[in-house]
Amino acid sequence: MCSAYPGLYLCNNVSIAAYSDCMFNPTSSSCMNYQYPTALATSDVISLCTAMPYMSGCTIFRNCNSSGFSAIDSSTDLNACNPFDIMTTICTLDTGMRMMGGCRRAYNTMCAAGTMIKECSNYTGMAVLPTTTQANSLSKSICTEMTMDGCSYCDSDWAANKTFCSYNDLVVLYSYLCYSMPDMTQCPTWKAMCAADPTLFLCTFSSNSSYTAGPAMMMYFNTQTPFYLLWKTWTPKTPGKLCGAFFAMFFLTLFYEFCQLVKANLEAYEKRILASIRRQKDPNSVSNPKGVVVAEVGGCESRASNGNTESVNTQTFGLHPTLFTIMLDIARMIMAFITSGIGYLLMLGVMCFNVTIFFSVITGFGIGAVLFGRLKMRIGSDACSLSEAMCH
Numbered sequence: 451m452c453s454a455y456p457g458l459y460l461c462n463n464v465s466i467a468a469y470s471d472c473m474f475n476p477t478s479s480s481c482m483n484y485q486y487p488t489a490l491a492t493s494d495v496i497s498l499c500t501a502m503p504y505m506s507g508c509t510i511f512r513n514c515n516s517s518g519f520s521a522i523d524s525s526t527d528l529n530a531c532n533p534f535d536i537m538t539t540i541c542t543l544d545t546g547m548r549m550m551g552g553c554r555r556a557y558n559t560m561c562a563a564g565t566m567i568k569e570c571s572n573y574t575g576m577a578v579l580p581t582t583t584q585a586n587s588l589s590k591s592i593c594t595e596m597t598m599d600g601c602s603y604c605d606s607d608w609a610a611n612k613t614f615c616s617y618n619d620l621v622v623l624y625s626y627l628c629y630s631m632p633d634m635t636q637c638p639t640w641k642a643m644c645a646a647d648p649t650l651f652l653c654t655f656s657s658n659s660s661y662t663a664g665p666a667m668m669m670y671f672n673t674q675t676p677f678y679l680l681w682k683t684w685t686p687k688t689p690g691k692l693c694g695a696f697f698a699m700f701f702l703t704l705f706y707e708f709c710q711l712v713k714a715n716l717e718a719y720e721k722r723i724l725a726s727i728r729r730q731k732d733p734n735s736v737s738n739p740k741g742v743v744v745a746e747v748g749g750c751e752s753r754a755s756n757g758n759t760e761s762v763n764t765q766t767f768g769l770h771p772t773l774f775t776i777m778l779d780i781a782r783m784i785m786a787f788i789t790s791g792i793g794y795l796l797m798l799g800v801m802c803f804n805v806t807i808f809f810s811v812i813t814g815f816g817i818g819a820v821l822f823g824r825l826k827m828r829i830g831s832d833a834c835s836l837s838e839a840m841c842h
Contacts (some may be wrong), residue, residue, distance in 0.1 A: 473556050484567050486560065498540055498552035504614055505547060505582045506621040507540035507575075513651065526647040528574045545581045578643040578650075585624040586614050588636040593629045595634075600626050625652040633669065649661050663777040664680030671803050679802055680795060681768035696810040699799050703814025704821070706792040713785045818830040 472481035492587050499508035514531035528537040538561075541553035549559065561570035580588070593601035600623050604615030617623055628637035668674065676685040678830035679695055686692040800811050 459631055465613050473560055476560045476567050476570075479566055481566045482568055482685060485569055486534055486556065486567075488533060490556065491537060494552040494555055494557065495533050495536050495540070496549075497555075498537075498550055501550060501552070502547070502582075502614075503618045503671060504586075504616060504620040505540055505544060506579050506585055507536050507544060509619050510539065510576060510579070511536050512618075524576065524647055524650050526578050526650075527574070529573055530576055532573060534569055535573040535575055538570075538573050543575045543577060543581070545583050547582070571619075578646045579652075580621055580624060580639050580643060582614065582620060584639055585621040588639060589615065589620065589624045589627060591636050592624075592634060598627055598630065617765070622652065629653070643746065668803055671805055671808070673805050677802055677804050679804070679807065680799055692806055696806055699796070699807055699810040700814045702792065702799075703796060703811050704818050706789065706796060707815065707818030707822045708787065709789045709792065713782075713789060716781055716785060723774070 472478065472484040473486070475481070476484075477765045495508075495511055499505065499511055502508070510530060511533075514536075514657065524530045527535065537553070537557050540547050541550070541557050542548070544560070547553065547723055589601075589604065592598065593604065593608070603617040603623060604620075607615045607617075614620070615623075625640055626635065628640035631637075631643065640652075647653065668677075675692060676687040678685055684695070796811055799807050
């Protein structure tokens with residue numbers, strides 16, 4: 451019986467006298483100073499939160515209860531942890547919850563129109579809190595648009611077309627999603643709550659609560675810390691860690707430029723080897739049927755006629771693969787794998803939109819061009835000189 455109806459006085463060690471006439475006839479002037487027993491209010495809240503633990507008011511109740519009913523840090527509702535105030539939050543402010551058993555047991559009658567009980571007007575509930583329906587529908591909308599941390603708590607319920615996600619802290623999920631990406635179109639309700647009550651744990655995810663959230667994700671240039679950088683665990687929070695992230699991305703960019711130099715050197719080496727092979731096979735120029743002298747240098751065919759040299763790009767050597775060309779292809783594949791991987795890492799790093807990281811990458815490219823650019827030009831120049839020499 452008590453598990454089904456925890457609010458009954460028989461289950462709460464509360465005398466029948468505690469059930470005052472004011473609970474059933476609150477319009478009497480003698481009820482002005484009546485106070486609903488805390489034990490009964492607590493029992494009603496427990497009943498409500500047992501039936502629907504994911505209600506927004508139940509999140510407040512659990513957060514307070516974990517701290518021994520000490521007041522949570524709320525600037526708009528100083529009585530947020532009072533059981534009667536939580537009942538107001540659920541039974542009056544949360545859309546559609548008024549007809550639940552825990553509300554009908556006493557609260558609805560005591561706080562009906564014309565009541566004289568001051569407690570009903572003194573405990574106004576947490577008006578800034580998103581309703582359960584809002585938290586559910588807005589979280590569902592966000593998770594339908596994109597996959598984010600936390601969506602997995604509700605995906606199965608929403609896929610089954612359940613009215614509400616059964617995750618116990620639905621309003622925490624909604625707040626977490628908006629804290630992570632505050633500029634989403636579903637977040638004005640959360641922003642309004644946090645503008646009115648900026649110290650609330652749903653807005654700060656501070657150490658005062660059991661919940662923590664990652665850095666906010668901003669899709670425009672910013673200087674905020676912390677922020678996500680490439681990995682979930684890499685979130686620079688202090689000036690020292692931000693400086694470390696700057697140099698990490700800077701040297702990664704330099705390494706990318708170095709890999710580009712190695713790649714260019716590999717291509718030039720291939721040209722030199724193929725030119726040498728060609729000379730060994732055919733030390734003399736070969737005349738084509740039209741009387742034009744032809745020489746091939748590493749896939750570069752040059753035609754000389756009447757003292758003029760014309761270069762024609764071909765790639766005949768690759769048509770007959772050898773062990774040497776296969777090794778060159780493997781080396782080329784490895785370099786492409788490395789350079790493309792580093793390049794995409796740099797791109798994703800810049801896409802965090804942090805100004806410090808942006809400048810670290812472009813500074814790395816600038817200095818890399820100075821350190822390695824001249825060497826790449828020299829390699830290209832040597833390859834061209836070799837081709838021209840072979841074509842004369």
